[in-house]
Structures are given as C-alpha cells and as structure tokens.
Amino acid sequence: MSPLSDLSLRWKIPLRVMAAVLGTAVAVAGALVAREYDEIRQNLEGHARSMGRVLAHTLVMPVLHDDIWRAYEILQSAHERDPAAPELQAEVVLVTDADYRVFVSTRPREFPIGSSAASRGGAYGLLRAELSRGAENEQRVLEPPGSPVYFVMSPLIADGVALGHVILGYSKTPFLPRFLGLVGRAVLVTLLVLVVILPISWVWARRTGQPLIRLAQAMRQVPLELEAARLADLPHSRDEIGQLGEAFRRMVGELRNKQELERQMLVSERLAAIGRLTAGIAHEINNPLAGMLTAINTYKRHGDGDPLAAKALSLLERGLTQIRNTVAALLVESRIEDRPFAPQDIEDLLILVETEAHIRGATVAVDDNLASALPLPATLVRQIVLNLLLNAVAAAGNGGTVRLRAQATDDRLVLAVFNDGLHIPHEELPYLFEPFTTHNEAGHGLGLWIVYQIVQQLNGEISVESEPGSTTFTIEIPYGQAARSNAATLSD
Numbered sequence: 242m243s244p245l246s247d248l249s250l251r252w253k254i255p256l257r258v259m260a261a262v263l264g265t266a267v268a269v270a271g272a273l274v275a276r277e278y279d280e281i282r283q284n285l286e287g288h289a290r291s292m293g294r295v296l297a298h299t300l301v302m303p304v305l306h307d308d309i310w311r312a313y314e315i316l317q318s319a320h321e322r323d324p325a326a327p328e329l330q331a332e333v334v335l336v337t338d339a340d341y342r343v344f345v346s347t348r349p350r351e352f353p354i355g356s357s358a359a360s361r362g363g364a365y366g367l368l369r370a371e372l373s374r375g376a377e378n379e380q381r382v383l384e385p386p387g388s389p390v391y392f393v394m395s396p397l398i399a400d401g402v403a404l405g406h407v408i409l410g411y412s413k414t415p416f417l418p419r420f421l422g423l424v425g426r427a428v429l430v431t432l433l434v435l436v437v438i439l440p441i442s443w444v445w446a447r448r449t450g451q452p453l454i455r456l457a458q459a460m461r462q463v464p465l466e467l468e469a470a471r472l473a474d475l476p477h478s479r480d481e482i483g484q485l486g487e488a489f490r491r492m493v494g495e496l497r498n499k500q501e502l503e504r505q506m507l508v509s510e511r512l513a514a515i516g517r518l519t520a521g522i523a524h525e526i527n528n529p530l531a532g533m534l535t536a537i538n539t540y541k542r543h544g545d546g547d548p549l550a551a552k553a554l555s556l557l558e559r560g561l562t563q564i565r566n567t568v569a570a571l572l573v574e575s576r577i578e579d580r581p582f583a584p585q586d587i588e589d590l591l592i593l594v595e596t597e598a599h600i601r602g603a604t605v606a607v608d609d610n611l612a613s614a615l616p617l618p619a620t621l622v623r624q625i626v627l628n629l630l631l632n633a634v635a636a637a638g639n640g641g642t643v644r645l646r647a648q649a650t651d652d653r654l655v656l657a658v659f660n661d662g663l664h665i666p667h668e669e670l671p672y673l674f675e676p677f678t679t680h681n682e683a684g685h686g687l688g689l690w691i692v693y694q695i696v697q698q699l700n701g702e703i704s705v706e707s708e709p710g711s712t713t714f715t716i717e718i719p720y721g722q723a724a725r726s727n728a729a730t731l732s733d
Contacts, residue, residue, distance in 0.1 A: 258446040262438050270427040277423050286382055286393070288329050289409050292319065293380060293395030297407045300336055301399050304344060309354065312336055312345040320347050332390065335408040336397070344405060358408070368392060368408070378403055389413050456486055530565045534558065559589065563620050581614035582622045582654070587647060590623060594630045602639035603660075605630070609647035615654055616720045621695045626656060628688045629714050633660035636712065656716040665707040673705060 296319060303312040316334050333351075335358055336344045346352040351361060358365045367385035378398060384391035390410050397404040537558050541551065587609055598605045626645065633643040637660040646657040665673065674693035696703045701718035 258442045259439055262442050263435065266431045266435055266438075270431040274424055274427050281423075285329060285411065289331070289382075289393040289411060290380060290395070292331070293393050293407055293409055295319075296334070296336075296409075297395040297397050300407060301397055301404065304336070304338075304397055304404050305399060309345050313349075316345060316347050331409040332412045333410040335410070336405060337408065338405040339403055341406070363388070365390075365410075452483075452486065456489060526564075530561055534561055534565070537561070556589075560593075563623055580619050582617040582619040583614040584609070584611040586619050586623050587611065587626075587645075590626050590630065590645075593627060594634060597631060598634045598643065601634055601637070601641075603634045603637040603641045603643055605634065605643045605645070607645045607647070609645070611647055611649055615649060617654060617699065617718060621699060622654070622656075622718070625692050625695055625716060626658070628692050629656075629658040629716075632688060633658050633662075633712075633714075636660050636662035638662050653717050653719045656718070657713055659711070659713045661710050662712070664709050664712050665705065667707075670705060670707070674703075 296315070299315050300312055303309075303315065316336070320331070320334065331347075334347045335352060336346065337358065338344050341357060341359075343352045343354055343356050343358060345354065352358055358368060360366075367388060368383065370385075378396050380393070380395045382391065382393050390412055393409045393411070395407045395409075397406060537554050541554060587607060591605065591607055594605055626647075630643065630645060634641075637643050641660060641662045644657075644659040646655075646659075648655045674689050676687055676690040693703060696716055696718070699718050701716055703714065703716045706713050706715070
C-alpha cells in the first residue's frame, strides 16, 4: 500500500489536483516545444531547398564549361561569413559531377577537386550510400543514421541530362541554442501559468474535500457521541457528497431515536419496579395514617377544647391528610379527593420549609399574587412545591437564597423555584427526572421523579435552567377546561 493512501483528504485531493495541473502544463509545454522545433526544421529545410535550387541553376554553365574558378566564386558569394541566422548557414557546399567526384567546394582543402567526399569519412562516408538510393534527378534531404550533419541534394541538369549535384551540408549543432532558448521560454511560461493556477487549484481542491472531511469527523463520533455530532456542518448540495451527508443525517436521527427508545425502556423498567415497591409501601403506610387521623378526629370531638391544642391538631391533620393523599397518588388504582389550592397553602409550605432553611443557614423568599383558591388539587401542588423548595434549600447551603414565585393567570398557575447554590451539570439534565437520580448524598433520588409524575398527571410542563450561581425550576399547570375535566376524573 502506498504511503500516500493514508494521507488525509485535505492533503490528498489538493496534491492530486496539483499533480494533474503540473502534468498538463508539462505536456502542453512539451507539445509547444515539439511544434516549434518542427517549424524551425521545416523553415531550415525550405531555405536549404531554395538555396540548393538557386545554386544548381546558377552553376550549370560553369560546370558545362569546366569553369572551376567561376563556380567557386558563386559558392563564396552565397556563403556569408557572419550570418544573422547561423542555423540557416550551410556548413559546407559541395558541387560534384555525375560520378560524385568533387568539382568545387567551399572547403577546397578538406575536399580537393576530383576527390570523393566519402574519403573524409564520418557523415560524408555515409553520404555516398544515401545518394545512390534515390532518384538522381530529384531534390532530396539526406540524413544518414547517427550523423551530426544532414544534407540537401539538388541535381545539376542541362537539357535533361544530369551533370552532377549541389550538396549543402548543415550541422545540427546550431539548432541547440535556439532549441534551448525555446525550451527556456516554454519553461518560463509554464512556471507563470503554474504560479497562477496552482493556488487556485489548491483552494478549489481544499473546498472540494472539506465536505468529505466534515463528514468523516462526524462519522467518527458515531455511535458514542451522537449529541456532539455537528450535523449542521454537513453538505446540503444535490451531488453525491450532499446525498451522502443527507443519508448520514438520517442514520444519526435513527440512532438517536433508538437511543431514546432504549432510555425510555430503561425508565419504564425502573418505573415498574418503583410502582411495585410504592404499592407495597403505600398499603403499609395507610394503616397507621388512618389510625392517627381517627385519633385526631376523636380528640377534636371529645377533647377539652384547648385553642392551642386545636390549632396544633388542625396543622397535624392537614399534614397527615397530605401524606395520605400523596401516598394514594402513587397508586395507579387509587382515587383521591382533594380541595382547591389556596393562598393558605403557600403559607403552610413556608412554615414547613423555614425550619430546614434555618438549620442549613439559607434564606427563603416568596413572591405570589394568589388572591383566591385555584381549581387545582392542593395536595398534589403542595407536594410539588414542597419537594422543590427542600431541594433548593439543600442546594443553596449556608448563606444561600431560595425564592418561590407563584403567579396565577387566567388559565394556568406558574411556579418558579430559584436557588443560587450548586448548579446541575449540563450532561445530567436529561436524566434529572429519572428515579434514583440524586445530587445529594442524603437523598433517595425519588423527589424530582415524584414531582415529574405529578406534573404529568396535571397535564403541566416542567423545565430546568441551571448555570453556576443560578438554578431555576419552572412549572406551568393549566386549570382551564382540560384541568377541570382532569380534576373531575380524579374525584370520581
């Protein structure tokens, strides 16, 4: 496996795009260089053919009259000493007879008159074989294999008779500077193009790969951290990446539903166990409660009529009645009778909580606008407020503050219990109302669960906001037509 296969897409895609751009630029530059080279070669061959034809036409008469000096002058006049384009200048010009013997040349010392050009060896040694292969009366370009020189041969013809040949020899070396200059310009243009294209390609490739990277990061959080999966960052396009992101969102939604169902099943199992436990406890508690209430009723009828004792017994009777109704509310099959929730209930709750608040050094304040009784079961509402106040006092601690706000509107009762003590961690809020969930070492974990069950029974809503220094439980209980119907059902 290639080491590049383990690279992240944030690098792999840009590198591949840059490699493709670089390869394309090199290929285009190579094609342009090859094209320019072909054009240079064609220009040179065109110039050489034209020069060969002119010399062949001019040299016919000197060759016929065997005028070597005149032929030499013609060759020298055509051979520039400092040409403007060296690659167009022939290295040597040979005039041969029909038997390929030298008649005259621009280099008489290297190619003496009457000698064979092949005697010099090298490229010229191969030239004789190349000349004999083609038609003698046609102009040709000869390039012996492996030769650093190529030749342009033009026939000398007079009255249809071949008198000899004009051979122009061109070295391939002068091509090199022009070719290197051409390559240099191509490289420079390629670099300029890459300087412009590569940053654009890099940014485009990074943006193309970013959705896949975000999708991979979200998938790494499955299934342990579904709540932390940042699904909002996934692509929403209609292409394949967007479709993959949409499929992943659906999968995460189904996994969350599955987790929620599992949590509800666990809660249901706990509730079933608690239901069986509370049913047994409730039946055991009801017997002594009934005895105590009977004793209080007997004393009120046959007692000595002491006002202080009567006031104390009245408070005890209300407390014991609330305990009996609260226990009865835990039994599904029970039917409870209750009175409306009145402003006096707020006063009773404050009396019951002040002792605990004094022990813990907390301050309790009440803000309510209740002017008359509300059509809500007093026992259940008292139980809600009492549990929340006791929890708030325990959380506030020494020097803390607890506030109860009770506001009645036209169709609902709004209760809010605030404390400035220890806050509830964010990750524990979803499990706050499950049974046996407690933040107090002395607690049993049933208080908030009972509050939640009562609120649900009254068709209400409960919410929690907690941050360092501020925790507020807010409850809204309706007492409109739906609440009256619920109350009537409970009293039947």
